[in-house]
Amino acid sequence: MKKIFYSFIVLTTALSIIGCSGDRDLNDDKFSADPQSGWVVFDPSAPSVANAIVGCDPDAVTEIVIPLLLDAPSNKDGLTVEYTITDTEGTSAGIITHSGYADFPKGSREGTITIGYSQDIASSLGFTITLTTPSRSNVSIGHPDNVDPLTYDVRINRGIRDGLLGVYEDNVAATSNTYVVSQGAAANEIIISDMSQLFTAGATSQTRVFVAEDGTLSGPPYLENYFYENPNVGDTYVDNVSGTSDSCAGDINISFILRFGTSATGDQNVVLNRL
Known part of the structure; x- marks a missing residue:
């Protein structure tokens, strides 16, 4: 995307002066006070459901990596976000492996949840991941205006139809x-x-x-x-x-x-x- 900077210096200065006496975005104040303050979301560019298939290739990679984003100016201290798993089809306990938290490494605003599984799964599994608790109080789950749970659906499919x-x-x-x-x-x-x-x-x-x-x-x-x-x-x-x-x-x-x-x-x- 092209960015046009010509003649914007004067405009920016003028707007900054006006902004001191007018209304300001509360989130801008929050960010200026604490650059690590923000919120976590599942990456909107990823598919709405993660689908994996078993029973085709015994040597295939057996993990699902789910991307997340931290909407904040910086993440110098690192961040983890706990989550729960709720089964929607079959029973995932003892079948899948996972850490129980999403990891955002220091300096990165991109996080992941990794789900491991076996090619020996006997039938299809479905479950929902719900983000719950961030490791820092200055980070919220989802945009502060959003009161709905932040969830992501995962399926591990086996069989002709699934x-x-x-x-x-x-x-x-x-x-x-x-x-x-x-x-x-x-x-x-x-x-x-x-x-x-x-x-x-x-x-x-x-x-x-x-x-x-x-x-x-x-x-x-x-x-x-x-x-x-x-x-x-x-x-x-x-x-x-x-x-x-x-x-x-x-x-x-x-x-x-x-x-x-x-x-x-x-x-x-x-x-x-x-x-």
Whole structure:
């Protein structure tokens, strides 16, 4: 990002003088008094859910590193932040390893939580990390105006269906679309988010897909697979779902048609690759 400094010295001086007699950001006062004062957040540039997969490569790295950020001018003394783990699927106790705190080394405003696990996990695990207590009283969990708990979801996935969960990109040229694949209601069902953006920019959708033991794809009757309201043709549904998937490679090759009213499109195809 370009920064323009020309002719700003006079403006900065003038604004500083005005600021002495006007309202000021309380956080600015806090920072000027204590440059290590601030708050901790999970890195917003990271995926909203951390997904790992087991059962594919016995030599694969078996840890998940979750990034955090300290919003403060400096961190010369270092910082740790305690957290709790609450299971959402399966039982993580005795299965995963972790320190119980996020670590921000001295001089760094970037912290991490590291979760270790084994490739021998028998079934999928899901849990939520909740930040609780910082080691310094001049640091808060989340922005001071935010009263909600600061949480992050983690999944360690095993199996044909769960192994497909995660964040994907498509093979369509000149797009930067991403898609989230999550669990559906049925044991063999996944939900692919926002495939509608392939047809209408910014459109959101939830597409139901069934995954067989061999990775082949199918779908429910089209009236049970609402797509979205297309601005040109109205309510649109997904039908004739077919294709293949590879949970270890993180590939979904899906074909389908779209139905609207008494009409339908020709075959549509997109390949999704896990990020």
